[in-house]
């Protein structure tokens with residue numbers, strides 16, 4: 001993550017208790033979005049924040065909100081501020097931010113999300129809360145049952161507005177906004193600004209100050225990302241495993257476009273002895289929490305997930321992201337690979353692309369304004385991506401990689417064997433991971449033993 005090292009937290013106008021909590025967390029400098037947004041939020045102005053996840057944007061609104069709300073007291077069922085989040089996991093992370101930065105304030109917060117007991121949430125609301133963090137559906141549900149009154153909301157935060165759009169939440173947002181007092185402070189965050197989001201921002205915000213940390217839809221410099229071309233979808237598993245073994249994968253998200261593939265990919269990972277679990281929107285909330293906690297605690301190395309479940313999740317120090325499928329929407333590419341390379345760390349991302357994906361890849365390259373380098377070795381089928389989509393960097397990397405391969409194979413990052421030899425000896429135990437071989441795996445052909453899920457075999 002980028003830091004504004006010329007600015008100190010003490011320059012931003014935050015109170016002593018918040019500064020003390022920041023010190024406890026160990027942050028040295030504000031990130032650019034924090035340096036820009038915090039003083040404006042403290043002035044009670046509306047903010048239009050253009051920032052991707054991983055930039056420190058959650059703290060950019062939670063820290064000043066804690067100070068603004070410090071003076072008052074919440075009444076039963078009448079929260080004083082409302083934060084709308086597209087997913088339950090993201091909502092839970094926002095709540096964690098309030099716990100961290102608000103530890104020296106007596107503020108209360110409640111998490112109103114689907115998939116968990118409504119009774120507990122209602123009891124919490126009855127006691128009165130300063131900050132309500134909610135997903136739109138559950139909030140409207142409780143409102144329609146008369147369990148919540150929104151007439152005292154002084155601050156509204158809309159987080160990840162572009163994701164709300166993708167998830168079809170815009171009508172819910174409009175409904176919720178119509179239930180709030182018109183005189184309020186609104187903070188609106190989005191990673192991208194498609195026309196529908198611009199329209200919504202114009203409607204919700206009054207004379208906002210725009211803060212932007214990097215051009216929308218750009219990828220973080222701290223992520224090295226590569227395209228892995230495969231001739232057929234069924235070869236993705238072999239290519240994944242080849243790369244997985246040669247990379248130093250501490251932990252990774254593997255994104256699939258379809259929920260039905262998540263199970264099969266997860267099964268495949270487990271068949272290879274990889275500690276894998278899944279995360280998708282159809283899972284019970286309790287299962288999602290268990291999977292995420294196991295991943296955060298390093299009991300699970302690979303989480304196979306959908307975009308919806310993984311959006312905005314903050315897992316510290318994730319080393320890799322794999323796109324099992326090229327995302328349908330170019331913006332999702334930015335979000336997915338933004339899961340790694342966070343908070344100052346570097347990360348690596350690999351996207352498996354078949355010849356059918358060339359249009360989607362071209363769209364991503366157009367969006368991010370550069371070509372994605374092709375990862376050397378393996379099958380590496382040429383995919384026809386229009387020449388005007390990039391800068392020529394990819395060709396240089398391909399040439400370098402080909403030169404290396406001619407010299408006897410690319411060495412892995414830990415100085416291990418060249419990948420050619422790894423591929424030729426499929427029964428050899430990998431060096432970096434405890435990975436079991438099952439059946440008669442022949443990775444060069446992308447065919448696996450009897451434990452191969454059916455979908456990996458189809459064309």
Ligand code: AMP
Pocket residue numbers: 001027028029030031034052053054055056057058059312314316342343
């Ligand atoms: P976010 O963009 O809100 O998802 O935050 C991404 C990560 O950055 C989280 O793990 C935060 O704990 C971390 N973070 C936020 N602010 C800072 C800061 N000023 N210095 C270092 N890390 C930070």
